[in-house]
Amino acid sequence: MKTATRKLSEITRNITVVNDYDVAADAKNRISLRGAKAKYFHVKALSNGTYVLEPRVLVPPDAIPAKTLKMLNRSVANLKKGKVSAPIDLSLHQEG
Amino acid sequence: MPFQIRMGVPEMEQLWLDLSTRSLQGGLDKEERKFFKKLVKTLGHLASDPRHNSLASHEIQDLSRKHGMKIFQSYLENNTPGAGRLFWAYGPGKADITILAIEPHPEDYKRGAYERIKLSKIPPAKSGKSGTK
Numbered sequence: 001m002k003t004a005t006r007k008l009s010e011i012t013r014n015i016t017v018v019n020d021y022d023v024a025a026d027a028k029n030r031i032s033l034r035g036a037k038a039k040y041f042h043v044k045a046l047s048n049g050t051y052v053l054e055p056r057v058l059v060p061p062d063a064i065p066a067k068t069l070k071m072l073n074r075s076v077a078n079l080k081k082g083k084v085s086a087p088i089d090l091s092l093h094q095e096g
Numbered sequence: 097m098p099f100q101i102r103m104g105v106p107e108m109e110q111l112w113l114d115l116s117t118r119s120l121q122g123g124l125d126k127e128e129r130k131f132f133k134k135l136v137k138t139l140g141h142l143a144s145d146p147r148h149n150s151l152a153s154h155e156i157q158d159l160s161r162k163h164g165m166k167i168f169q170s171y172l173e174n175n176t177p178g179a180g181r182l183f184w185a186y187g188p189g190k191a192d193i194t195i196l197a198i199e200p201h202p203e204d205y206k207r208g209a210y211e212r213i214k215l216s217k218i219p220p221a222k223s224g225k226s227g228t229k
Binding site: 065071074079085086088093 | 100101102103104105106107108109112116119120132136139140143159163165167183185187188192194195196197199
């Protein structure tokens with residue numbers, strides 16, 4: 001599923017109130033966001049009955065997962081200190 | 097071989113040693129055998145020619161900028177959407193390549209993509225007007 005999302009910088013720049021309206025929830029407790037610019041939102045339901053919606057953006061498909069990135073950061077730190085493993089022996093596993 | 101391959105973190109070295117030992121003893125299951133075969137082939141290419149066509153090696157400039165050194169990405173498979181990949185850099189010695197991270201199965205939209213939706217960094221609204229319904 002490819003999703004067109006707005007750039008983060010586009011969303012975060014210059015926050016002003018552009019629309020102010022009252023809505024009624026339908027029979028299934030749904031409301032419509034008029035002119036919503038984002039497809040995904042993070043919803044926070046507060047104890048006073050307020051709902052806060054924050055737009056979210058999808059990570060690009062080729063982005064590096066957090067776990068891999070963490071390992072990469074540690075590896076780079078080790079490499080800069082020269083603390084890497086001994087050379088691995090590939091010859092035992094290579095054919096020919 | 098012009099380059100020697102080293103691992104950047106002990107866990108990766110352990111993984112290699114474990115797979116290597118069990119491979120020699122014939123103790124790998126089907127999936128592990130498949131992955132190990134791809135890994136050996138990729139590391140072999142990397143050691144002989146880091147710019148080998150099948151690796152599709154390319155620099156990840158965002159990471160290079162962040163770490164102040166050139167960081168490359170190569171693929172474990174060809175013509176495969178969602179192919180495994182590994183990240184590497186030259187060093188610490190002149191004839192060394194260090195494997196920084198291995199990602200056997202990149203997450204795609206079918207595997208946890210929704211968990212990876214990132215929160216936009218919008219400062220909390222002061223008046224409570226914007227962003228409420």
